[in-house]
Amino acid sequence: MLSPNSSRRLGQDWKTTGTAGSLQSLKKFNNQDFSRLRASCLSQGLLFEDDTFPANVSSIGPNLLSEDKLWLIQWKRPTELQRNPHLIMDGVSRFDIMQGEIGDCWMLAALGSLTLQKRFLENVLPKDQGFQNDYAGIFHFRFWHFGDWVDVVIDDRLPLLNGRYLSVHPRTSNEFWPSLLEKAYAKLRGSYQNLHGGYISDALVDFTGGVQLQFSLKNPPPDLEEILKAADRSQCLMGCSTSGQLRNIELRNGIVQGHAYTITGATKIRYKNGWEHIVRIWNPWGHGEWKGAWSDDSPEWDHVEPKYREALCRDKDDGEFWMSCENFQEHFSLLYICNSTPTFLDFGGQNRTTWSVDRHIYQWSPVVTTGRNNYSPAGALSRNPQYFFKVTDYDPKTYNVVISLIQKHADNTLDAQKLKIGFLIFRENSKVLKQDFALARDVTNYFILSPGTYAVLPATSEDQEFEFLLRIFLKHQDYNGEPNYPLSSMLPKDTFTDLRKTTPENSDEPRLNQDSSYKTIFLRYANQGSAIDALQLQHLLNEEVLQDETASLGGRFSFDSCRGILALMDLGSNGRLTLQEFGSLWRHIAKYLDVFKKEDRNNSGYLDVSELKSAIQTAGLSVNEQLLRLMALRYGDATRRIGLSDFICCMLRLETMTYAFQNLAEDGPQLSMTTMEWLTLVMYS
Template sequence: MASNKKAPLGSIENPIKFMDQDFKTILEECLKSGQLFCDSTFPAEQKSIGMPEDADPKKAIKWQRPKEISENAVFVEGTTGTTDICQGQLGNCWLLAALSCLTMHPTLFVKVVPPSQSLKKPYAGIFHFRFWQYGEWVEVVVDDRLPVREGRLLFSYSHTRHEYWSALVEKAYAKLVGSYGSLKGGNISEGMEDFTGGIAYSLNVSSRTPRVLWRSLTAALSRGSLLSCFIEASSYHDVGKVTGDGLIKGHAYAITDTDKVKKASDEILLLRLRNPWGFVEYRGPWSDKGKEWDDLDKAEKERIDLKKREDGEFWISAEDFSSLFDIVELCSVNPDTLVEGTTPASPSSPAAPSTWTISEHEGLWITGSSAGGSRRYKKSFWKNPQFELVLTEQDQPEEDDEDDDDEDDDDEEEEMTPEEKKRAEKQKQKAKQCTVLVEMLQKNRRQKDKVHFLYIAFHIYKVPSELQGMCLDRTFFMKNRPVGRSGKYQAQRGVWRKLHLDPGNYIIVASTYRPNNTGEFFVRIFSKTGNTLGTQDFTCSSGYLPVMATPSLPEDHVRVEKTFETEAGPDDRLNAKELMNMFNSVLDRDYHLPLETCRQLIFGEDTKGRSSLSRKQTETLLSSLRNLQSIFFQFDEDSSGTMSPFELSTALEAVGMQCDGQVAQLLSARFASGDLHMPFHGFVSCVTRLRTLFALYESESSQEVKDRGINSWLLQFLVL
């Protein structure tokens, strides 16, 4: 019996509607009115192109629908294939190479390109596509007006020039990121992940022998992984240069198939690649023009579907591939397909059980608060967002399980070599551990025609039992080294690592290389059943009064008495201005308080409705200020009269107040007034405000308020 339960929002069955546009509703409205859809959220204007307009009127861009461009226009011509995609006048080979890979996997393809879309009647000029975005599937609606220059599509087109599905996918993705110009430059893995929701990673070609590499890539293709490759350019000027073999440096190629052929007594291992341009092909051995095919049986050529035409697709031997290419990019649909030889060929097969659980979190790096930089910045690294990872269940890694060591998997020899014995021993150790895969992606880094990725990485630390549940401070990170990391800081969208860790408690610290780099990020952790992930935050608390109860100095007592004799009115009390004059005559110049802070200090005391303080209250408050000055001075290491907001949490702890990450971020933003350094009066205002809120919470009788907790209370009132 079918369940009527609706799929969760953000799933492939129930994607989030981008810009709140519902495809079915718009389609029905257009069919009813007889009007073709015109998308006002991504208009047929230059701003959607996202690049400077060409001054030559002959090169003016027109926006036309497929049937206006080509009489024989179709959405899909026959079946979808790699040659449906050719790169136009836009540097987005990374995206189109990923799209070429996607066409090789029909079950994945229909997730991105929903079926039953056509240019035939009933036709309303509207199409929809789905992309994975940081843990959620998003549906993007577009009209079919496409940019045209001199009668031809400006950007992606099909080899036959009659087919339009790839151009419309490109338009939908451009809308998702802001403009066509925002697609310029990128990593193939970015497109692969957004088309599948999978895990993308890089493999150095030189790390394996040609035969082992070929076998690994063949297995990856059979498991439904997307594969692409490129030759590294030594400099920016080398990008796009064509080598003597007809290959393009810094350019993304899709790996669409592998095969092997017999030539005399030799077995030749081959890979099939595709250039997203749709032309400019490899000219070496086993290419379309290679003479090596002449000695091959006709049946063998037909079996591997050899097509000797300029379509961007070609074969290359594993030996030549290994000597010419540098990097292979792979995208596995789930962690199980990262394990060679253990999963069925179909990535979406229900018969492929997965014991992995996924935990997902979004985070922020905020200037002066949670953007602490790398480990070299010892004073602020600990302020980076921390995520708690609890590993309880050991798991049995698969026999060929590859982790971050990235060792060769060569089992051709019958007898175990010393190296294989070493690996077998290591496998026994893994069996006592927990397998975990951590990936971190930075968000929203495509702006107009520029891609600005921060240098990012994450580190994993083992937490001793006595510190579990606590926010780890600077002292912990000074004394402990990470047990795992993503590797060197990299300026790309995502970094990941697969690790085997002992059962226990850990924290994952997400960071940018330099402090104060503002950004958003997404972390997902794949682990075996029974392991959990949470944010490393805690319940805010205050021990303010005991800490602040310090005896007043004799000279302060004299100063208070003298001030009251000369300044106090008939009620024997001081108002805010009189209080300011007295405090500033006692405190060092760098620690003087403005009138507004003095008003806040008065309202933080029990004045029974008055806006002034008694002698005793003034003397107690001055003693408290002396204490705050001492604590502030401790963190004002350069004697500038200001304190880095990174140290705010620690300074508050010295006062006796412990605040979680969100509360500390709000305090920093409010009382540092947007500056990177907080003056003394900002610190005083911060403490005064917190002290009042803690006291109000303690006096609160509402059970609903108590159930929500102190953290929620503080966040609610700090924004007022």
């Protein structure tokens, strides 16, 4: 268990990280900077060689091949293999992928699904690289790694065995994005050997930063069809797998045992005098298909209208096939669905809902066991932190809470998957309601919980200590009035305030536009669900407002500036903002953000003095030249340019003080100064 001193140190490290690890501020894997390394190679006329993932046996792994084969491995660059190599040709498609000798179908099945969702694909596969311009033998890819987006740099030397690709190879001989992306993922996980066998659920999360759930097809939930429809509607990544002790054994019906596949589509089609639900599946081998009903040349297609048959049926040996939902459940064992938030659980006649998420990184201690896999919450409570949350909305027919727990092994090896981890959920001052433990990197489950306060206790049955990432997803409606049960995420009872970091798991677009309701944002950060203090306001503004690179160029919101903002909006003079006070602040911020973007015509991330003057006028306020100069001095940098965060602080103060003067003037004739004299006094102080 962490001592108080080590708890404090961990919290300080987490706090100083800021937004590092986001898509806007990537962490550099092994501290390698792609742009700097490429520029250095270009200036010296060299091709990059990656010493941290070298072209030798250590990058392959000692147990993937026999010793005699390991020494036969050759490493060659695409420029040595093809006269005119390309990173991408005619776009990115699942049909570009053909699995090689390594048993990483689980990773390639997730990759095949990734190619169908551009919003996720662009996060993983940067566009600033290729073989035609600024080629220096260096490439980079991005993955979500235990709560952070990391940029992984590689050289383009690929392993070959007896002249054949050891790893994935592209269907088109001179297109290399699949092989290079696979190499970057192997580097992230330690070696190619660590790709030989794995879980599609892990890869789906690593490619999206999202939350995944697994559904048994042998004992499916009663609303599985509704979940599939919702997953398709919300553009989730989906995969499936077959069971079997012997892996990669192809049965006579064409289905491979112990193998992972991608789900690429699902539809309801008119068949004879009724309807048939069919699902489309792709094999990462790039060949090998189902031979039963609804396969490429099956007679079922003869009873489908020609326009639908031509649109759906693709008679090619490309690994993709259709089958009925009934056969799908019969021949496959698990369904995997992944998205940024669990939108695949939003189905039925629900009103518009949103999901919020709390993230917690900490270290755990072993849970006390009582034998026969029974876990004692009483013993665990004394050693591990508890995480509290409040359920706000409740419908007995729909899921409203998802708990995801991910373990991080110290050396990032597959040994982490051998540890049994899980969590217990219990109501405040009550017995354990739910518990979920499994031998997996990621234990995630979904629940229907009635309104109230709950605690989550992460735990492991192993006698080890290492880090975990806990994410609590909660569904809530867009309220028309004040919520009866405001959402709250509370700190572990035995940790420090700076250990907490709450980050919405969304895409890299500005969240100011994604969340139409300020209440949704307030509830993510509110202390006990009722108020926001200066530190929480600082986290909120930096994470919700400064999303794109341009917005953050002018600097972040400091703690002192957030204390100033809070003082301006704190009508109760208690050092906190209520929901109503925050709503007023959020509307002002939205207005100032629009004004800033309009006046920052060159997208520099700053306003000069003339642009500041125009912005003030656009906001419906007025200043004279003396006050304008003082504002530029007070809120600007050395060249009197003002970034977005300082602009918002400045405008909040200017508008608030302008109206304060007007109110004072209305109260009586005793005020003996002009508006500009008043503003000059308060704006430069």
